[in-house]
Amino acid sequence: MKKAPLALAATALLLTACGSSGTSATTESGVSLISEGKLTVCTNPPYAPFEYEENGKIVGLDADIAAAIASDLAVEAEMYTTSFEGIQSGVALSSGQCDIALSGITVTDERKTVMNFTSSYVDDNLAILVPADSSITGETDLSGRKVGVQQATSGEKYAKDAGADTVQYEDNGLLLQALQTGQVDAVVGNITVLSEMLTADSSLKVAQEIETNEKIAAAVSTENTALLDSANATLKKMQDDGRLADLREKYLGLSQ
Incomplete structure (x- = not known):
């Protein structure tokens, strides 16, 4: 079922090219992104309920969280399909393929050496x-x-x-x-x-x-502390206003 469809693969190639070309942008809040007006998100569907394809679009818990983080940055979230090995090794982030990774990622000490994790949003x-x-x-x-x-x-x-x-x-x-x-x-x-x-x-x-x-969290490059701070601020707001609890109930059946 998984290998990215051709359309997604083509998007991945395009985004990789953009990420490596040096055409970065900075939001009004001072967060550096690889593409102007977009929060490029590395993910690895199908991994329901965190991320999966529906009507040609990547949806799920991680996609909804990505959209909220992007909204607070006044940009659009763009989901970018890549291998989980590329995500968990930190390569997808360090090579500029994406700004942030949301892919049901478990926080581990080994992974902390190559990426920075946000606060967790699922146990x-x-x-x-x-x-x-x-x-x-x-x-x-x-x-x-x-x-x-x-x-x-x-x-x-x-x-x-x-x-x-x-x-x-x-x-x-x-x-x-x-x-x-x-x-x-x-x-x-x-x-x-x-x-x-x-x-x-x-x-x-x-x-x-x-x-x-296990703690599930989003990850960013070790160099992009501004994005880490912004993502954490969004997750805190979502925790405080009940949106995270609603998403956990919707996708995971958890009432916590």
């Missing part, structure tokens, strides 16, 4: 997803089993640490397909995302939810 756990008739009941059953993971994620690290024979996929659309067709015995990933897979296919079940208390 999450990991989970193991299996077919309903699977004999896998939890972490202890993963050793030696073929387990699907999205590359460069905390789910991949967890599965490897559990002794699984991990199989990498670029996105969760491919992960779901692999589990449905028996290419893998289980999938390990964030519970918020795996719950969406359960909605799409009732023949699956969560074998175990793993309490990791």
Whole structure:
């Protein structure tokens, strides 16, 4: 399902060119952006409910947060599809492909060395997803089993640490397909995302939810502190006025 459609791929190439050409702009509030009038946002759909395509447009929790951050900067948010490896490694930000990354990103100490994180907007756990008739009941059953993971994620690290024979996929659309067709015995990933897979296919079940208390946040280049401050100010306003709670309930079913 994922590899970016041609139209999105073309947009990605165009944005990359813009980002590397030095044609940057500064908002009235003093925030530097790679393109005038736009907040270019790196993301990696399909990763519902954080980001996914609907009627040719990227929507979801991250898209709505990006729109709010852009609105406070008096610019438009433009979603830019790129690989999650490029996002989590910091390369997409440091090379000027985008201003900010919103892609269900878990905050880790390693990632903090190559990007700056905003305050978190979702707390999450990991989970193991299996077919309903699977004999896998939890972490202890993963050793030696073929387990699907999205590359460069905390789910991949967890599965490897559990002794699984991990199989990498670029996105969760491919992960779901692999589990449905028996290419893998289980999938390990964030519970918020795996719950969406359960909605799409009732023949699956969560074998175990793993309490990791991961923090999901947006990320910016280590050099763009002005954008970090602005994004944090928007997230605080959204927390205070209830918009974040509304979005978590809308997309994640969380009433917190």
